[in-house]
Amino acid sequence: MDKATMTEAIIARKIEKELTWEQMGSDLGMSPVWLTSACLGMNSAPAEKAAAIAEYLGFDQSMATALEAYPTKIWDQAVPTDPLIYRLYEIVGVYGDTLKEVIQEKFGDGIMSAIDFSMEVDKIEDPKGDRVLLTLNGKFLPYKSW
Amino acid sequence: MDKATMTEAIIARKIEKELTWEQMGSDLGMSPVWLTSACLGMNSAPAEKAAAIAEYLGFDQSMATALEAYPTKIWDQAVPTDPLIYRLYEIVGVYGDTLKEVIQEKFGDGIMSAIDFSMEVDKIEDPKGDRVLLTLNGKFLPYKSW
């Protein structure tokens, strides 16, 4: 089963069972963001987690195998058009140099890893309009001389 | 004074005075991220903040005026090449659809604003390698029907 088929099957089952990513993450003891990315095929799941997800959703071992497979991460739009995703792209454009200044001042020359990395989404209720809180947590990797 | 001249002058003065964005933000009571973006010319500063920054750095009113000016936000590289900035772009590519799933499940159809928005950078010390904590906070804007 390839990743696209896997994702389609999981989404269909999720709708059928009236589940949310939030609920699934909570029941399985996994971060909803990571769980979603694994189910959308943008991350591989370790064997035991893959098995747990497949069982939870009522799939057999072939689904676990599909979740375990190492994905080739491809996105088609160099500049995304969906407004929710574009706003994130815009933040990188507007604040990219700023973050470089602030991070490298705090840590030295290097980068924030996108591999040794996790992310969370929280909701802050606010009478003037609820707010999205996005937390990115990546290991700092210093450049080395040799 | 245009924004490019303004930024060059501020960076030179900051080096001369051996300041950090962190220190400047702390002394002025402003977020270091926002302060940096204003000094790099990617945000306008309200009048009183512009005056405070100019005075703190020992510039006259023309610097405050430059900081107050509304910038045209332009970035040249649709896909950034600097590794620190590219990793942020990569996170948008890899996790864009995931964030859309998770945010819209929590909030309904809409987006996280990149305008009514703030961001912080923190350092988490860790013996296995320090970590960068990036916190994005944006108002949720629901789509409306009419």
Added chain:
Amino acid sequence: MDKATMTEAIIARKIEKELTWEQMGSDLGMSPVWLTSACLGMNSAPAEKAAAIAEYLGFDQSMATALEAYPTKIWDQAVPTDPLIYRLYEIVGVYGDTLKEVIQEKFGDGIMSAIDFSMEVDKIEDPKGDRVLLTLNGKFLPYKSW
């Protein structure tokens, strides 16, 4: 049912019933522009509106569900080629900086929201050639410092 299937079915039914978007909007008490965008799959419909549209066109609940789904807004052409759509793109190119000057002079630094937004199309009859009147109405969102 995905959005593409939904749109195809709605367009077919609309032709069969010899309806116009205008007529549908008027009968349903919805703006023709918004109604069209929802039927073309570029906006989600709130539950009661989705049900009303589905019923009006003689579809069952699966159509309402499709109309309610949150779309991923994708367009393929960074520069559109159809002359009607290109002229709108050209207006953004020719008048973009002008609108930035005039809007920000009136409102301060910020943007017109494309989310908290509505649009109408009117026809002005004119013996020298009828005119299209396009009205865009978006909330002003001011930039914030933090």
Added chain:
Amino acid sequence: MDKATMTEAIIARKIEKELTWEQMGSDLGMSPVWLTSACLGMNSAPAEKAAAIAEYLGFDQSMATALEAYPTKIWDQAVPTDPLIYRLYEIVGVYGDTLKEVIQEKFGDGIMSAIDFSMEVDKIEDPKGDRVLLTLNGKFLPYKSW
């Protein structure tokens, strides 16, 4: 005097005289949007209007000549990055097909002219946040067979 020099001189004078586009348009009996586009070099001014603008700002005939010159309309960014302008581009992307449906249903096969065209910006005060009202008015041009 080329258009870039012209624009720079006009902007400088406008700041010096503490004028707004609104005020200038009102004093000169011209639409602020059109006046701004002429001063930014994206439209030519008819001789008498060019003379009036030049005189109003205290420039000589060479400025009127520059305002009268027919511009080559060039924009560098196929996809604009400034958030205010991008939102307009996004509206074209999201609603382009919708507008084609609605306009051509009302008028037949053809386009809204971007040449025989005018545009206004208004401010609607609103306690929940002021709104930008953008009105585009273009002649409908029907396709012809031959």
Added chain:
Amino acid sequence: MDKATMTEAIIARKIEKELTWEQMGSDLGMSPVWLTSACLGMNSAPAEKAAAIAEYLGFDQSMATALEAYPTKIWDQAVPTDPLIYRLYEIVGVYGDTLKEVIQEKFGDGIMSAIDFSMEVDKIEDPKGDRVLLTLNGKFLPYKSW
């Protein structure tokens, strides 16, 4: 019937009946260029012309309906590769600024319409090599101030 199906059917019938665009245009009293563009799906045909074309080729009403439909004009190659089409593109590149100079000198600031427009192809026999004569005829649209 969509435009692609329509075009395929017309081309097949044209080959079967050993017709030329020239002959069809002459028999139907339509310009061969316009007739071809309508049959290729890049222009809509007015009702009576659509009916005449469909009847002439031996198709029923569904073909007339397809010919009447308003097309979305899309071309895939921003820079065309076929040599015949590329040469036209090259002429626009080489002579674009020249035509702007000459047309605007003759007509004032404005454009030649591509909507209120017609085009003819003629063959000039010449012993040194026959020549293609392409005649474009478009309404001049002057820019307006407002």
Added chain:
Amino acid sequence: MDKATMTEAIIARKIEKELTWEQMGSDLGMSPVWLTSACLGMNSAPAEKAAAIAEYLGFDQSMATALEAYPTKIWDQAVPTDPLIYRLYEIVGVYGDTLKEVIQEKFGDGIMSAIDFSMEVDKIEDPKGDRVLLTLNGKFLPYKSW
């Protein structure tokens, strides 16, 4: 003298002498379109014509030499933005396949040369709006087998 300097000097002289391309072409016995393209640096002028143009405008031999030089024809915008030039580009996009059909039906497999080529611009006065008549005349070049 390079072509850019040449063009700038010719344009300045043309304004000074209050000449039009039309008048220059008529006085020199050259097509205004060709003359303009040579003066804009997109075509080389044969020696005697170069000398005649230079003398007519009151320049010395270095101007004639510049006009004679073989240009490298470069245009920066793959898709032109100026509306007058874009409409020509749009015509190539909309009618490219149509012209291929019609020309190749009349002449066989081959192309219209953009090198052994001439072009004229005429004005057709019309009470409903004057019309631009653009005539392209290129040698037909048949493909050869070998």
Added chain:
Amino acid sequence: MDKATMTEAIIARKIEKELTWEQMGSDLGMSPVWLTSACLGMNSAPAEKAAAIAEYLGFDQSMATALEAYPTKIWDQAVPTDPLIYRLYEIVGVYGDTLKEVIQEKFGDGIMSAIDFSMEVDKIEDPKGDRVLLTLNGKFLPYKSW
């Protein structure tokens, strides 16, 4: 039969019959390069040659008709990736200006036709490594003034 189907059938038959382009060209009295391009669908074959090729390969008239059809020459990659083809592209990039200098010095202002054109491939055996000899032969087309 469209060109893609035609090419697929010819390649399959060629493999089945264990033919080479070289052998086919020699048996049919045609250049192997031209023959290959006609079979790959990038050139049309004159009627008698089309018939000869079809007969030689054991196909009926429909294959001859497909070979005779005028192709639309499309290539997908503006910059080719296959190393053999890329090296040719690289030669155009590295030596383009050089060839312009040398050809125009020898022939005057003009171009080498890619339409009235032929090409041959030869093998030069060499103990240090065989060499590919590529010979391009195109009519010189001088620019004309008018």
Added chain:
Amino acid sequence: MDKATMTEAIIARKIEKELTWEQMGSDLGMSPVWLTSACLGMNSAPAEKAAAIAEYLGFDQSMATALEAYPTKIWDQAVPTDPLIYRLYEIVGVYGDTLKEVIQEKFGDGIMSAIDFSMEVDKIEDPKGDRVLLTLNGKFLPYKSW
């Protein structure tokens, strides 16, 4: 002296001395094509050839040094616009797959080197129009398994 300065000085001297690349190549015993590419800065000249060119043109050692420098070969236009160069690009597009078929049939899997490579331009006089003969000669490089 960088390559751009070097080329400008050589071209100026060549015009001053009324030389041709042909004559220079003949006098110096070098191929005119290679010599031109070295003078345009797209190839480095071996020491003795660099010295000979510099002396021949009346320059000192710094010119020889500039000719010897290893160039970074950069071209700005992925798709060239100058018609002479575009036709070469078009030949790669139209005949790329053909050449791959014919060369690999003759030589096996591999490529024609663009490094161990030479090229000549010849003129074939022809009453129907002179022809350009372009000869490319590159070492065949076979792919290897390992």
Added chain:
Amino acid sequence: MDKATMTEAIIARKIEKELTWEQMGSDLGMSPVWLTSACLGMNSAPAEKAAAIAEYLGFDQSMATALEAYPTKIWDQAVPTDPLIYRLYEIVGVYGDTLKEVIQEKFGDGIMSAIDFSMEVDKIEDPKGDRVLLTLNGKFLPYKSW
């Protein structure tokens, strides 16, 4: 059998037989990197190697024929998005000019061949994190004058 079908079949068989590229390379006496590239269809296999691979995996002669076929090497993404592949691209971007300096200093003007080329991947165990050792070995090809 085309290369895509070939690759799909080989990957399926490899999973079925629980093989690794490492194991296959070792058993067949071939480099795992080269073997993988041949099985992914980016290199052709010499006849005897193709036969050995096909036999080893339990396929018949048609698989060997597919492995022997000369591939057209195409990649879709000018800038790859998968993080593992992007990092390699980034290394070319960051160190490209550096490698040009160092290689040409050591070898003279020329390039490292990507055709007469091999590559190996090794794992260096390290308590602070294992390391990937990538070894590229290509023939130096000097530029020649002529």
Added chain:
Amino acid sequence: MDKATMTEAIIARKIEKELTWEQMGSDLGMSPVWLTSACLGMNSAPAEKAAAIAEYLGFDQSMATALEAYPTKIWDQAVPTDPLIYRLYEIVGVYGDTLKEVIQEKFGDGIMSAIDFSMEVDKIEDPKGDRVLLTLNGKFLPYKSW
């Protein structure tokens, strides 16, 4: 001193002193590849190394400061044109998927770091043509679930 000025000064001094990167690396006890990248401004040098390089070349502290500065790594060409650099790009294109297969088979799901990374260039003398040996050494970074 910015990085561009720094690089220019270092290259000039290196030529003046007739140094090689090899010699400099050997004298300073640094890898020639890393040293070159630091001098070309694509890596920052730690304080003591920056001081050593500056002193070795006879520059003062401002040069050390420039070498220490954290660079913004930018390259202009998404697809490099210089043949030496293009071949590296081609290797990424041809072998990217292969390396992903082989590395992830050996290490699990993850990437080779381009930050915790070093590279060496060696020359292997060979009578059939010397070979370039390029060794890349990067830390393996495993993806993590959370």
